[in-house]
Amino acid sequence: MRLRSRIWSWVTTTDHKRIGILYGVSAFAFFLVGGLEALIMRLQLASSDNSVVSAETFNELFTMHGTTMVFLAVMPLSAAFFNFVVPLQIGARDVAFPRLNAFSYWVFLLGGLFMNVSFLVGAAPNTGWFGYANLTSSQFSPGLHVDFWAIGLQVLGIASIAAGINFIVTIVNLRAPGMRLMRMPVFTWMTLVTQFIVVTAFPVITAALVFLMFDRTFGTNFYVVAAGGDVLLWQHLFWLFGHPEVYILILPAMGIVSEVIPTFSRKPLFGYAVVVYSGLLIAILGWGVWAHHMFQVGLGPIADSVFAATTMLIAIPTGVKIFNWIATMWGGKLNFTTAMLFSVGFIAMFIIGGLSGVMHSSPPADLQQTDTYFVVAHFHYVLVGGSVLGLFSGIYYWWPKVFGRLLSESIGKWHFWLTMIGANLTFFPMHFVGLLGMPRRVYTYDVALGLDTLNLVVTIGAFAMALGTLVFVGNVCWTWRKGEAATANPWDAAMLEWAIPSPPPVYNFSVIPTVKSRLPLWSEDGYEPKPLPEDPPGPIHLPDGSYWPPVTAVGIIVAATGLLTGSLWVALAGIGMLVVGIYAWALEPFEV
Amino acid sequence: MTHAEATHRTSTGLDSRKIGMWTFIGSECLLFGSLISTYLVYHGKSVAGPTTREILNIPLTSISTFVLLMSSLAMVLALAAVTRGDTLWTRVWLATTAALGSVFLGFQVYEFTAFVHEGLTLQVNLFGSTFFVLTGTHGAHVAVGVLWLLSLLVRSFQGKLGPEKALNVELAGLYWHFVDVVWIVIFTVVYLLQ
Amino acid sequence: MSEQPQHHEQAHPGVGTYLTVAGVLTVITLVEVGAFYVPAFQGWLAPVLLTLSATKFVLVVGFFMHLKTDHHLFRVIFAAPLLIAVAVAVALLFLFGVVAL
Numbered sequence: 017m018r019l020r021s022r023i024w025s026w027v028t029t030t031d032h033k034r035i036g037i038l039y040g041v042s043a044f045a046f047f048l049v050g051g052l053e054a055l056i057m058r059l060q061l062a063s064s065d066n067s068v069v070s071a072e073t074f075n076e077l078f079t080m081h082g083t084t085m086v087f088l089a090v091m092p093l094s095a096a097f098f099n100f101v102v103p104l105q106i107g108a109r110d111v112a113f114p115r116l117n118a119f120s121y122w123v124f125l126l127g128g129l130f131m132n133v134s135f136l137v138g139a140a141p142n143t144g145w146f147g148y149a150n151l152t153s154s155q156f157s158p159g160l161h162v163d164f165w166a167i168g169l170q171v172l173g174i175a176s177i178a179a180g181i182n183f184i185v186t187i188v189n190l191r192a193p194g195m196r197l198m199r200m201p202v203f204t205w206m207t208l209v210t211q212f213i214v215v216t217a218f219p220v221i222t223a224a225l226v227f228l229m230f231d232r233t234f235g236t237n238f239y240v241v242a243a244g245g246d247v248l249l250w251q252h253l254f255w256l257f258g259h260p261e262v263y264i265l266i267l268p269a270m271g272i273v274s275e276v277i278p279t280f281s282r283k284p285l286f287g288y289a290v291v292v293y294s295g296l297l298i299a300i301l302g303w304g305v306w307a308h309h310m311f312q313v314g315l316g317p318i319a320d321s322v323f324a325a326t327t328m329l330i331a332i333p334t335g336v337k338i339f340n341w342i343a344t345m346w347g348g349k350l351n352f353t354t355a356m357l358f359s360v361g362f363i364a365m366f367i368i369g370g371l372s373g374v375m376h377s378s379p380p381a382d383l384q385q386t387d388t389y390f391v392v393a394h395f396h397y398v399l400v401g402g403s404v405l406g407l408f409s410g411i412y413y414w415w416p417k418v419f420g421r422l423l424s425e426s427i428g429k430w431h432f433w434l435t436m437i438g439a440n441l442t443f444f445p446m447h448f449v450g451l452l453g454m455p456r457r458v459y460t461y462d463v464a465l466g467l468d469t470l471n472l473v474v475t476i477g478a479f480a481m482a483l484g485t486l487v488f489v490g491n492v493c494w495t496w497r498k499g500e501a502a503t504a505n506p507w508d509a510a511m512l513e514w515a516i517p518s519p520p521p522v523y524n525f526s527v528i529p530t531v532k533s534r535l536p537l538w539s540e541d542g543y544e545p546k547p548l549p550e551d552p553p554g555p556i557h558l559p560d561g562s563y564w565p566p567v568t569a570v571g572i573i574v575a576a577t578g579l580l581t582g583s584l585w586v587a588l589a590g591i592g593m594l595v596v597g598i599y600a601w602a603l604e605p606f607e608v
Numbered sequence: 609m610t611h612a613e614a615t616h617r618t619s620t621g622l623d624s625r626k627i628g629m630w631t632f633i634g635s636e637c638l639l640f641g642s643l644i645s646t647y648l649v650y651h652g653k654s655v656a657g658p659t660t661r662e663i664l665n666i667p668l669t670s671i672s673t674f675v676l677l678m679s680s681l682a683m684v685l686a687l688a689a690v691t692r693g694d695t696l697w698t699r700v701w702l703a704t705t706a707a708l709g710s711v712f713l714g715f716q717v718y719e720f721t722a723f724v725h726e727g728l729t730l731q732v733n734l735f736g737s738t739f740f741v742l743t744g745t746h747g748a749h750v751a752v753g754v755l756w757l758l759s760l761l762v763r764s765f766q767g768k769l770g771p772e773k774a775l776n777v778e779l780a781g782l783y784w785h786f787v788d789v790v791w792i793v794i795f796t797v798v799y800l801l802q
Numbered sequence: 803m804s805e806q807p808q809h810h811e812q813a814h815p816g817v818g819t820y821l822t823v824a825g826v827l828t829v830i831t832l833v834e835v836g837a838f839y840v841p842a843f844q845g846w847l848a849p850v851l852l853t854l855s856a857t858k859f860v861l862v863v864g865f866f867m868h869l870k871t872d873h874h875l876f877r878v879i880f881a882a883p884l885l886i887a888v889a890v891a892v893a894l895l896f897l898f899g900v901v902a903l
């Protein structure tokens with residue numbers, strides 16, 4: 017194929033596998049950007065009274081580091097797995113709405129670029145990833161910084177909600193015959209739970225951001241204290257979204273770990289039903305804990321007690337999962353591949369992060385820890401030690417399925433140990449730095465604090481992690497040229513995605529399989545899995561590509577640009593494009 | 609809208625688009641939930657400008673509320689008509705629903721204009737900010753619904769809305785009724801419980 | 803989806819039901835507006851109006867959106883977010899001191 021038509025075929029693709037790869041590549045690029053921002057911050061903090069960057073730049077760096085890692089790296093990396101793996105695990109030929117899926121991807125990509133363009137015009141968001149009112153008001157944040165952030169997040173919200181609806185319908189409605197709900201792989205289950213949280217939590221921040229944009233653009237009073245408004249409204253709405261968001265970030269990784277550990281322990285997951293139900297319980301309980309981010313504002317003893325209690329409660333279903341993974345490994349035939357190492361690393365790191373999390377569920381303890389590096393240590397243990405390690409585990413696990421080649425195990429081990437040691441070197445000393453009184457989000461510190469050594473260790477750890485990530489990039493390059501070709505089921509795993517060739521044909525399954533157990537590829541109780549025929553018995557109809565999803569996505573980003581620059585004509589042009597896109601989309605012949 | 613997804617087997621036997629629509633509606637519950645909560649949280653907290661009692665016009669809004677309720681009736685009748693293959697009455701009821709929706713929007717435009725003349729603006733106080741953003745978001749939803757209904761009407765005149773396409777009407781109906789239901793809540797919470 | 807048409811038949815009530823529901827909705831709306839103007843009702847206004855409005859909500863969702871007779875999956879998909887939204891609203895009213903125990 018000529019290069020142009022090849023690019024075109026990727027732009028117009030509606031194949032869930034290709035969209036998964038697009039999500040993965042884009043999210044990894046944003047992951048590198050977010051990592052770079054972290055490294056610059058760590059250079060600045062490597063010693064006291066340093067001046068690598070100005071205070072203003074530092075504000076932009078920590079804001080964009082947080083926003084990028086949450087919305088542009090971890091969420092879309094999870095989406096890469098949802099896209100590639102879920103339809104294969106449930107025995108489907110694609111997602112329920114392939115064009116909506118492409119639309120979600122393009123909106124995400126353009127939204128991410130939109131937000132990062134702010135650096136080029138010198139107006140990167142600078143009010144923290146939580147954007148507390150009234151720091152975000154036009155009085156205290158003039159310029160486009162906050163507008164880039166608020167409009168960018170709105171755009172990303174559209175992508176997330178559209179994808180959320182798509183995957184809920186896919187999992188509910190496109191399962192292969194016999195794939196009852198309680199036979200679904202845990203990764204698929206956690207995807208379902210995650211997407212339920214996405215479609216319910218994102219509208220709340222949408223509303224909060226609408227208020228913010230109206231305050232800034234039209235002079236409304238939502239967060240204006242002088243007019244009787246309450247800045248805590250923003251905090252409540254933000255954390256009503258923000259706490260469920262942490263489950264959006266961690267549950268997919270938990271799903272990955274629940275696939276990897278049984279595979280490399282040669283045992284079915286211990287307590288499958290308990291893992292599933294605790295996931296559901298987390299989704300519900302996750303709605304009742306948000307004010308633990310707000311103990312310091314003085315909510316009063318009743319509210320403090322209630323939210324402290326619910327926060328301690330939610331540790332139970334989370335802890336249950338840890339016991340299940342450990343019990344799965346117990347007595348298993350363990351095979352410590354790189355994927356398995358990352359999963360075991362996940363468990364270890366997540367326990368540490370979970371314990372420090374329960375520590376600040378107690379308001380008196382939280383008042384000491386809040387806004388210090390102790391909190392930074394906590395959530396990086398769950399987000400890097402948890403989500404990122406889990407996602408890397410998934411990358412090593414499913415890479416052969418996606419690309420037909422096995423990532424190098426020996427380079428992979430280097431990647432793992434550098435990441436693991438680097439992460440602990442970075443985040444463990446932060447506990448002490450925080451307890452010794454170093455506040456978050458401040459661009460420098462005094463030599464008299466005596467924190468120079470610990471901060472230098474943190475910085476060295478950050479660079480070790482960066483080196484680990486470079487090793488991973490090297491591994492990808494090496495594998496691309498010399499990697500060992502993968503068989504259909506290189507790990508001898510149990511789920512349906514391993515029943516088809518690596519990489520899978522466009523149509524996924526030659527015939528749609530009928531599922532008879534939770535572990536369709538493992539023989540148990542006299543049940544022997546039958547391989548699928550190599551070629552489909554008849555022609556399989558596959559949907560063509562469509563360029564209307566990217567056109568519609570561009571319409572949204574043009575409208576967002578109009579909103580940002582206050583140009584009515586640009587906004588109207590964007591909306592016009594959006595409307596044309598939607599009608600053309602609805603009317604074009606497109607057989608699923 | 610032109611493709612026949614119905615030929616596909618699904619795990620639940622239900623059409624994917626209908627499940628998607630309900631999921632979207634579930635998501636919208638949280639959007640309007642947040643807007644209504646904000647309105648209530650700020651209720652009576654304005655420090656200046658007109659208050660609810662001085663501004664809200666109950667007789668007028670009662671009529672527009674009734675109009676929107678009747679549009680929901682027209683909507684189900686449109687669905688019943690398209691399901692039994694009755695082209696004429698499909699068009700009549702779709703047009704009626706869209707017309708009643710437009711009347712509701714007309715009332716809202718009139719109401720907003722009158723309020724601004726009486727001194728209630730987006731900027732003047734918390735009541736103005738929360739009221740206009742809440743009812744404005746609802747109005748935008750109604751406007752989208754009217755466009756959707758008119759599109760269906762055009763498809764009907766193109767002869768592309770037979771009984772096999774009843775689901776297209778049902779989906780628009782679900783959206784329309786949901787917007788109506790949101791108004792039921794807004795009418796009580798904003799207008800009657802002052 | 804061979805079972806779909808048959809399913810549709812039972813899911814959608816007839817025109818008579820629709821008209822009855824619309825009549826009830828109209829009557830409730832009249833009662834609501836009436837109650838608003840009766841001074842004697844002022845103390846009871848909030849619980850009465852909330853109950854009436856909830857009734858209308860249930861009628862529209864149950865009959866016009868067919869949730870009463872449709873597949874139970876739709877009920878789950880709608881009820882879960884709705885309950886979260888209501889719980890969040892109530893919690894916020896408490897937290898902001900709009901209502902108190």
Ligand SMILES: [Cu+2]
Nearest residue numbers: 259306308309
């Ligand atoms: Cu939290």
